[in-house]
Amino acid sequence: MSSVDYLTDYLTEEPIDLKSDTITKPSAEMRKAMSQAEVGDDVYGEDPTVVRLEEKGAELLGKEAALYVTSGTQGNLVSLLTHCGRGDGAIVGKDSHILNNEGGGLCALGGIVAMQVEDRGSLPSVSDLNYLLHPKDNVHFAQARLLCLENTHNRGGGYAASPEEVAELVGWAHGHGLAVHVDGARLFNAAVAQNVEPSALVKDVDSVQICLSKGLGAPMGSLICASRDFVERARFWRKKVGGGLRQAGIVAAAGLYALEHNIDRLAEDHENARRVKDILQKGGLRVPEVGRPTNMVYFGTPDEARADKLLAACRKRRVIFNKTAPDTFRLVMHLDVGQERAAAAAKIIVEEYRG
Numbered sequence: 001m002s003s004v005d006y007l008t009d010y011l012t013e014e015p016i017d018l019k020s021d022t023i024t025k026p027s028a029e030m031r032k033a034m035s036q037a038e039v040g041d042d043v044y045g046e047d048p049t050v051v052r053l054e055e056k057g058a059e060l061l062g063k064e065a066a067l068y069v070t071s072g073t074q075g076n077l078v079s080l081l082t083h084c085g086r087g088d089g090a091i092v093g094k095d096s097h098i099l100n101n102e103g104g105g106l107c108a109l110g111g112i113v114a115m116q117v118e119d120r121g122s123l124p125s126v127s128d129l130n131y132l133l134h135p136k137d138n139v140h141f142a143q144a145r146l147l148c149l150e151n152t153h154n155r156g157g158g159y160a161a162s163p164e165e166v167a168e169l170v171g172w173a174h175g176h177g178l179a180v181h182v183d184g185a186r187l188f189n190a191a192v193a194q195n196v197e198p199s200a201l202v203k204d205v206d207s208v209q210i211c212l213s214k215g216l217g218a219p220m221g222s223l224i225c226a227s228r229d230f231v232e233r234a235r236f237w238r239k240k241v242g243g244g245l246r247q248a249g250i251v252a253a254a255g256l257y258a259l260e261h262n263i264d265r266l267a268e269d270h271e272n273a274r275r276v277k278d279i280l281q282k283g284g285l286r287v288p289e290v291g292r293p294t295n296m297v298y299f300g301t302p303d304e305a306r307a308d309k310l311l312a313a314c315r316k317r318r319v320i321f322n323k324t325a326p327d328t329f330r331l332v333m334h335l336d337v338g339q340e341r342a343a344a345a346a347k348i349i350v351e352e353y354r355g
Ligand SMILES: Cc1ncc(COP(=O)(O)O)c(C=O)c1O
Pocket: 022, 070, 071, 072, 073, 074, 097, 098, 150, 152, 153, 154, 183, 185, 186, 211, 213
């Protein structure tokens, strides 16, 4: 049997799904924690497991308090609604998830003006921010109240911003009277990749949203971490958008399990991404360099026709991934794909690319 036959047989058993780190399923231990969770009515603040999860999240992020919300999108939306009123401006990256992938919720539900700045797959520069900021005494301009940053940066190939890069922008924002919100859907990836505490990445940041349902492997949920006063105000907005849950301890227990067991292992996902990138590069595929990479690998083909052919051929062999541009794809490493299967997927992609 050739190595290719072996891989094909292996794959017919179970697809290797690298479309996102959101696809992980709760492990047996996580399910056990869920089934044993103590619960109460969280809208009344009476669910002890939710309270424990919020305390743990706040402690890890170095903030006074946290609020459990249903998703990353809801975490960002509730945070923005808490920071900004109608007609206020929020500065968002042109490549950011908040601007591109959250249904325009900030505009649709908050009447917030999305002031777009170049982020080039990482963080905006101070000079671009200075250019964007309008004079305060001119009635033509919406006034910016908030600067939003994304760490890691999804469209930036999982770029992890450093504490120093974040601190420079926080200093800039506070110096101009703006608050700072971090979309930290994958903040723990950024922390693990740089061997720094997650709290160091959000020092002096006014609010941060972290996802429990991505690399950390919980089935749902995010936390908004901030000052106690901000969290109490955010609680009103969470209720208004229908995010007040009752016996939420059952799902919060999964989030708590994730924070207690699944942070350090993100390093394995990063190592798998590094190996996959190597295989693809050696196989002749175009893989853009990412300054501080984490669990994602973006790669491309010379043209769109070749890209479609490659995607279809890989799907046939049960290697699943998403297209992010006409000639570009994204692979995301996660808890449910080990070293061997990640490498197998990369080899199949190269085989199909070479034809
Ligand atoms: C950077 C970033 N922010 C926010 C979200 C939204 O999270 P959710 O899918 O839980 O709404 C995602 C989801 O992939 C994301 O990648």
